[in-house]
Amino acid sequence: MKTIQVSVVTPDGPVFEGNAKMVSAKAKSGELGVLPGHIPLVAPLTISAVRVHDVDGKTQYVAVSGGFIEVRPEKVTILAEAAEVAGDIEVDRARAAKERAEKRLAGNKQDNVDATRAEFALKRAINRIDIAAKR
Ligand code: ATP
Numbered sequence: 001m002k003t004i005q006v007s008v009v010t011p012d013g014p015v016f017e018g019n020a021k022m023v024s025a026k027a028k029s030g031e032l033g034v035l036p037g038h039i040p041l042v043a044p045l046t047i048s049a050v051r052v053h054d055v056d057g058k059t060q061y062v063a064v065s066g067g068f069i070e071v072r073p074e075k076v077t078i079l080a081e082a083a084e085v086a087g088d089i090e091v092d093r094a095r096a097a098k099e100r101a102e103k104r105l106a107g108n109k110q111d112n113v114d115a116t117r118a119e120f121a122l123k124r125a126i127n128r129i130d131i132a133a134k135r
Contacts, residue, residue, distance in 0.1 A: 002036040005075040006052050008062050008083050015083045016052070016062050023076045024051040025069050034071050041071045047123045049131050050078055061086040063131040065124050082124070086135035089128045098125035 006023055008016040023034045026048035050062040050069075067080030101122035105115060 001055055003055060004034065004036040004038070006078075007075065008050065008064070008078045008080065010080055010083050015080075016060070016085050018052055018054065018060070020052045020076075021055055022053040024053070025064075025078070027069065032069065032071075034069075034076055037073050038071050040073070041069075043069050045069055045078070045080070047120070047127050049127070049134075050083075061131045061134045063089060063128050065127070084128065084131075086131050089132040089135075091129060091132045094125045094128035094132065097121055098129065101125060 001021060003019040003021055004023065006016065006018050006020050007014065021036070025032045025034070026046045027043040028046055029043060032043065045064055045067050047065050048063075050064050052060040052062065054060065062078075063084045063086070064078060064080040065082040067078060067083070070077045070079070101118045104118035105122065
């Protein structure tokens with residue numbers, strides 16, 4: 001079976017390396033399904049799950065906080081500011097981050113900069129909580 005190499009990298013170092021029969025990711029322009037031999041592309045990602053479908057039929061979930069996907073026929077590279085494989089997500093930490101962000105959003109309606117930051121923090125936290133439930 002043909003496979004494609006997958007690498008998820010953050011500024012702190014590699015988070016995931018593996019081989020897949022398919023990789024799914026949520027680009028800002030829509031859902032991407034990448035099979036071995038895919039045409040090259042680069043696309044920005046949303047705060048979402050990258051799903052690595054491995055050869056024995058299992059799916060591994062990686063939480064990505066934005067970043068970019070670079071596809072080449074034999075390799076998918078994801079460059080993200082932060083990324084965690086499902087099993088490494090600290091759920092209590094994500095819940096606490098979610099609560100903090102919700103409080104900030106409820107209390108601080110005038111300050112747009114803080115509100116935007118809180119909205120992104122909330123999205124990251126919800127994404128982590130959802131993905132941790134899939135491990
Ligand atoms: P927090 O407020 O809890 O730090 P955050 O969304 O602001 O959350 P980020 O700035 O996205 O955190 O990430 C900072 C670093 O902490 C990254 O290395 C990221 O992988 C890691 N990280 C953040 N939240 C979690 C979590 N719930 N479980 C595991 N690692 C996490």
